[in-house]
Amino acid sequence: xxxxxxxxxxxxSFTLILLAIGFNLTFGxxxxxxxxxxxLYVLSAYLSWxxxxxxxxxxxxxxxxxxxxxTLFGALMYRLVLLRVRGQALSEVIATFGIGLSILELxxxxxxxxxxxxxxxxxxxxxxxxxxxxxxxRISIVVLGFLxxxxxxxxxxxxxxxxxxxxxxxxxxxxxTFGIDSDWIATLSVSLGAGLAAIAATIIIPLGSISxxxxxxxxxxxxxxxxxxGLGSTGGVIAAGFFIGFAERFTDxxxxxxxTMIVSLxxxxxxxxxxxxxxxxxxKELEERI
Amino acid sequence: MSTDNIIEIxxxxxxxxxxxxxxxxxxxxxxxELLGIIGPNGSGKTTLVNLMTGFVKPTSGKILCNGKNIxxxxxxxxxxxxxxxxxxxxxxxxxxxxxxxxxxxxxxxxVKQMLGGRYGDRDAVALDLLxxxxxxxxxxxxxxxxxxxxxxxxxxxxxxKAIALQPxxxxxxxxxxxxxxxxxxxxxxxxEKLRQKGKTIVMIEHxxxxxxxxxxxxxxxxxxxxxxxxxxxxxxxxxxxxNAYLGSER
Numbered sequence: 450x451x452x453x454x455x456x457x458x459x460x461x462s463f464t465l466i467l468l469a470i471g472f473n474l475t476f477g478x479x480x481x482x483x484x485x486x487x488x489l490y491v492l493s494a495y496l497s498w499x500x501x502x503x504x505x506x507x508x509x510x511x512x513x514x515x516x517x518x519x520t521l522f523g524a525l526m527y528r529l530v531l532l533r534v535r536g537q538a539l540s541e542v543i544a545t546f547g548i549g550l551s552i553l554e555l556x557x558x559x560x561x562x563x564x565x566x567x568x569x570x571x572x573x574x575x576x577x578x579x580x581x582x583x584x585x586x587r588i589s590i591v592v593l594g595f596l597x598x599x600x601x602x603x604x605x606x607x608x609x610x611x612x613x614x615x616x617x618x619x620x621x622x623x624x625x626t627f628g629i630d631s632d633w634i635a636t637l638s639v640s641l642g643a644g645l646a647a648i649a650a651t652i653i654i655p656l657g658s659i660s661x662x663x664x665x666x667x668x669x670x671x672x673x674x675x676x677x678x679g680l681g682s683t684g685g686v687i688a689a690g691f692f693i694g695f696a697e698r699f700t701d702x703x704x705x706x707x708x709t710m711i712v713s714l715x716x717x718x719x720x721x722x723x724x725x726x727x728x729x730x731x732x733k734e735l736e737e738r739i
Numbered sequence: 740m741s742t743d744n745i746i747e748i749x750x751x752x753x754x755x756x757x758x759x760x761x762x763x764x765x766x767x768x769x770x771x772e773l774l775g776i777i778g779p780n781g782s783g784k785t786t787l788v789n790l791m792t793g794f795v796k797p798t799s800g801k802i803l804c805n806g807k808n809i810x811x812x813x814x815x816x817x818x819x820x821x822x823x824x825x826x827x828x829x830x831x832x833x834x835x836x837x838x839x840x841x842x843x844x845x846x847x848x849x850v851k852q853m854l855g856g857r858y859g860d861r862d863a864v865a866l867d868l869l870x871x872x873x874x875x876x877x878x879x880x881x882x883x884x885x886x887x888x889x890x891x892x893x894x895x896x897x898x899x900k901a902i903a904l905q906p907x908x909x910x911x912x913x914x915x916x917x918x919x920x921x922x923x924x925x926x927x928x929x930x931e932k933l934r935q936k937g938k939t940i941v942m943i944e945h946x947x948x949x950x951x952x953x954x955x956x957x958x959x960x961x962x963x964x965x966x967x968x969x970x971x972x973x974x975x976x977x978x979x980x981x982n983a984y985l986g987s988e989r
Contacts, residue, residue, distance in 0.1 A: 609846045616843040620830040622794065625814040626823065627847040627904065 453581035454702040460587045462694025463594035464653055468667055469674035469686050470597065471645025477681030478618045479635035481531060481541050483523075486646055487668030488549030493519040493647030494659040495556060498566055508569060516647040523643025527636045535635070549668070553661040566659040568651065586655050593652055597645070598687065605683075614638065618681065673713060677720045679730020688728050692716065745770045745908055745939050746791065751800030753786055753963075760786040762963040763800070768908065773930070773940045775954035777947060777974075779983055783963040784943045785827065788910050792824050793817040804908075819849055823906035827913045829893040833886035837874065837896055840885050841865035844903035853905045865903075872899040872929055891922040898929070908939045915946040923949050959983065 472486045483489075496515035500506045506514075526548060534540035575584035605611040617624040617634045624631050646667075657663070674693060678685025693713050700712040720728060746768040753761040761783040768774055776784050789795040791802060793814035802810045804820050831840045844850065845861050866874075866881055872895040874881045880892060888896070894914060901909050911930075915923050923946065930953060934940060944950040951957070951971035959967040959974050961983040967974040974980050 612843055612846050615832075619832055622826065623830055623900075624843070625794065626792070626818055626826075626901075627844050628815045628818040628849045629843075629847065630813065630815045 450702060452579035454698050456578055456581050456583060457587075458695045458698035460583070460590055461698050462691040463591045465670060465674050465694050466598065466686055466690035467590065467594045467649040467652060469671040469678075469690065470601065470683075471642040471649065472671040473675050473678070473681060473683065473686045474601070474645060475638050475642030476675065477683070478614050478638035479631075480538070481527075481635065481639055482538070482545070483639060483642055484542050484546035484668060485526065485549035485552065486545075486642065486671055487664035487666065488552040489519055489523065489643045490646040490650045490667045491556065491659060491661060491664040492522070492552050494568060494650040494654045494663075495561060495566070497568055497651065498659060501568075512568070512651045516644055516651065519647035520640050520644035524636050524640035526643075527639040531635075531639065532632065535632075549664065553664040557661040562660055564658050567657065568654045568659070570655040586652075590652055593648075597648070598683070601683065610637075673717055675727075677717055677727055679724075679727025682727070682729040685727055685729030692728075743770050744768065745805060747803040747806075748791075749801040749803075751787075751790060751802065752798045753783075753790060753795060754798045760963050761790065761797075764960075764963070764965055766958060766965060766968075768939060768941060769956075770907075770939055771934070771937055772955045773934055773942065773953055775950045775957045775971075776941060776943050776960060777945070777950065777957060778960035781962075782960040782983075784960055785912060786963075787960070788824060788912050788941075788943060791817075792822060792910065818847075818904060818906075819852070821849075821905070821907035822910065823901040823904045823908070824910040825897045825901050825912055825914060827916065829890075829897045831885035831888075831893060831896055834884055836882045837885050837888060837892070838862060838865040838869055838881045840896060841868060841899065841903055844900045847904060849904050868899045868903050869896070871902065871932075872896070873925055874899075890917050891919070894918060894922075895926065895929075898926070902933070906938070908941065909933065910941045910943075912943045913945065914942065915944055915949055927953060 468490075472483060475481055475483045475486075493515045496518055497511045500511035500514060501508060504511075526545070530544050530548065531541060534544055570584070570586040571589055572585040575582055577583070603611075605614055613624070613629045613634055614637075616627060616629055617631050621631045624634070649667075654663075674686055674689045675681075677692060678687070678689030693716060696712050696716050697709050700706075700708045704712075724730070744767045746766075748764060748766045751761055751764045752759070764783075764787070776787065778784050786795060790797050793809070793812050793816070796811055800810070801808065804817070804822065807820070809817055809820065831837075835842075842861065842865070845864060866876075869881050870876045874892065874895065880888070885893065885896065894917070898911070898914065901911075914926065918926070927949065930940060930942075942950060942954065954971065957968065957971055957974045958965060959977070959980050961979075966979045966983060967977040
């Protein structure tokens with residue numbers, strides 16, 4: 450039972466990391482807390498579903514198109530709405546949450562609820578690891594989650610756009626003095642975040658179904674991981690993903706699944722009491738130093 | 740347009756809500772000079788810098804750089820014309836070693852354009868630049884995380900970041916504030932060396948004694964207006980300047 454729990458805890462951790470990484474990227478770079486994040490996740494899944502089931506497109510073109518469409522949607526959301534309330538954190542939260550709410554409730558209104566709304570798995574195959582049945586989709590989550598984290602790290606540390614990203618994350622005004630257009634970088638950050646939400650949806654949705662309430666769930670999970678990890682810190686997302694991922698699965702197995710939610714919430718509280726800026730968050734300490 | 744003026748400012752006004760930070764200011768910055776801008780707190784010095792570098796858009800008036808109108812140009816485009824600035828409050832990458840802090844300026848569009856993308860080994864260039872501003876060569880200090888550096892080095896790092904952009908005009912916003920006399924004395928030669936290389940420098944400063952030693956010309960602001968300009972002796976002799984700093988007896 451222990452080995453099985455361990456395997457599923459790893460899968461769960463990578464699921465959480467995948468869910469949180471886009472939200473974290475956007476926040477880390479432009480300071481925009483994209484509360485439409487869960488809605489974008491669901492939007493891309495519905496888009497893929499519609500392209501496959503209503504237009505009859507094959508799987509891969511559908512998901513690629515919907516990932517691109519969601520990325521574009523993120524960029525438009527920034528240029529048309531967020532640019533106008535830029536720098537006002539509360540307005541940004543309200544605006545993005547409003548957009549998210551409209552998307553999710555529109556799908557609910559249109560009747561997109563039920564078990565038939567789901568995406569197919571990549572490979573229909575399963576095998577046994579450490580005496581536990583595990584399917585290819587869950588393995589894909591681990592592999593792709595890992596790859597995505599590595600790619601993102603390479604991007605932010607070894608490309609000039611990535612460097613510009615880190616520059617604006619550090620200080621927008623300094624970035625401007627170096628000739629970096631901060632509005633353009635912020636647009637990219639929101640749109641890349643949206644794209645990452647879409648990628649996460651493509652990989653994770655096949656294990657369940659698409660529903661508007663999934664959007665709220667994803668947002669809460671992403672927020673929990675980012676807050677525990679320290680908003681904007683990629684290392685923090687990974688550490689917090691494993692922290693909550695393991696806590697949830699081991700609670701499931703040894704205490705019962707009705708405790709799962711409580712354990713992760715208590716974990717958030719404990720971390721925030723001990724380290725208010727999250728495990729890897731350094732914002733607060735640095736501000737205190739000056 | 741005469742080519743010996745790098746910046747020309749005409750009737751520049753900036754109103755923040757009900758506060759007039761800069762009012763109908765006319766001034767020019769000559770190529771190759773070191774202009775000191777002084778004035779009591781709240782006299783509009785930093786606002787003037789923010790206006791020149793595009794961080795704040797003026798309410799009215801005009802700013803020309805080499806004859807080109809830059810009044811409403813975006814901040815990231817103004818730097819492409821060769822106007823670099825430092826900030827009063829230093830904001831380095833605290834976790835990165837000091838020399839790694841130079842990566843963003845060394846990868847910036849301006850540097851790429853100036854040097855055609857060929858800049859050699861960037862780490863070496865960063866170390867050279869840091870040496871230029873007084874980080875001792877072959878000492879550990881350049882490899883320390885910026886967060887562990889004392890204020891004097893942080894200010895030098897800020898200066899190095901501006902120099903890295905290969906600017907024509909460098910605007911130093913209170914570079915000397917928070918530094919000891921000895922530290923200021925060690926930075927002055929760096930500034931003089933920049934001038935020998937033909938850079939134009941504008942210094943906003945409260946450390947008047949140190950500024951007067953190196954500045955060619957001083958401009959005094961009070962309540963957003965220019966109240967005096969000329970050599971250090973001339974402006975200090977002005978009644979209006981004395982009143983601005985000490986208060987008038989009326």
